[in-house]
Amino acid sequence: MNLEQIKEKVKNFKVEVPSWGFGRSGTRFHAFHILGEARDVYEKMDDAALVNKVTDAVSAVAIHIPWDKVDDYKALKEYTENKGLKIGAVNPNYFEDEDYLYGSLSNSNIKIRRKAIEQTFECIEIMRQTDSKVLSMWIPDGSNYPGQIDFKHSFELLENSLKQITNELDNDMTMLLEYKFFEPAFYSTLLCDWGTSYMLSKALEEKVKVLVDLGHHPQGTNIEYIVSLMSFKRKLGGFHFNSRKYADDDLTVGSLNPYELFLIFVELNKYFDLSLENQEISLVLDQSHNIKPKIPAVVQSLNNLQITYAKSLVVDYEQLRQAQDEQDVIKAEEILKSAYETDVRGILRELRKEKGLPEDPINNLLQREEYKRIIKERI
Ligand code: PSV
Ligand code: MN
DSSP, X not given: XXXXXXXXXXXXXXXXXXXXXXXXXXXXXXXXXXXXXXXXXXXXXXXXXXXXXXXXXXXXXXXXXXXXXOSOHHHHHHHHHHTTOOEEEEEEOOSSOGGGGGOSTTOSSHXXXXXXXXXXXXXXXXXXXXXXXXXXXXXXXXXXXXXXXXXXXXXXXXXXXXXXXXXXXXXXXXXXXXXXXXXXXXXXXXXXXXXXHHHHHHHSXXXXXXXXXXXXXXXXXXXXXXXXXXXXXXXXXXXXXXXXXXXXXXXXXXXXXXXXXXXXXXXXXXXXXXXXXXXXXXXXXXXXXXSSOHHHHHHHHHHHHHHHHHHHHHSOHHHHHHHHHTTOHHHHHHHHHHHHTOOOHHHHHHHHHHHTOOSSHHHHHHHOHHHHHHHHHOO
């Protein structure tokens, strides 16, 4: 791919931003007030629009229910669209309701299970009202102590609940099953790895796919291999971008293991054209910024994603394949390394100029009156 082609692709590359990335968040220990944090879903939409103004890299805003509950979803949709954006994946929250102490969709108490199913139906209705096509499910159910649950029984209950939910989905809707190996369940988690998500997605319907979150694997897991296999089997439906050092740390995407992120993009490019407007795969930033100012943190993250995506397009895939076939290990690795080491910042500067965007989106944002007003007014 020549530089002009790479520029065109990066120009059209867009990612969904999470509503929760703009609001209050914290660790298990404390959630600090950060200047400028959004206080409701409308302010979150304002912030996403501001991010888009300086990056033109936002495809939609993912929402979390009940965090983003409103009385009138059509009005929320209209508000979002008036800002030049749309509502993306709808994420039901199964981890805060007091009733979910012993699980949600797998709870052995049928009343609680029913409540979790009904809550999900409500999210599907929200999808209809907001024209969202992706139901993004992270189900934390599991156990904290050995003996607490019977693994098989709980898994069957979960599978049964998910069956009822898939039956409720419209034909053009996709359900994503996001796995995570631990937390908040510290002994066992039902959907703990790609294998369990894949197994369920196979047992359910074609419209059920796997979501990979970069913070949800044990140390040392080869995530790019999972991405490759799930894509090959046409079961990779979504991605949550972030970075981690210890566990699910929600660090800035591309900050701690940028080479890993690059290798993941290399695999994604083999199966998807990430520059297309209508993606088969839902690409979402999933970060809660604990101590950083939220809006610049999202801009910074999108910038990291654009840089890494551009580098991954520099790879000569044909040559790489040839080197692999010839078992030229050094050449194959050098092809990847040299693409990774390419300085693509010039491409980004140029495409931003062509789009009438600021060359340095973070600084531009910080200087904007609109941003300064947000900082001053949101107390
Ligand atoms: C869980 O850790 C997760 O990655 C899920 O996607 C949640 O919905 C999200 O974080 C927000 O807390
Ligand atoms: Mn996630």
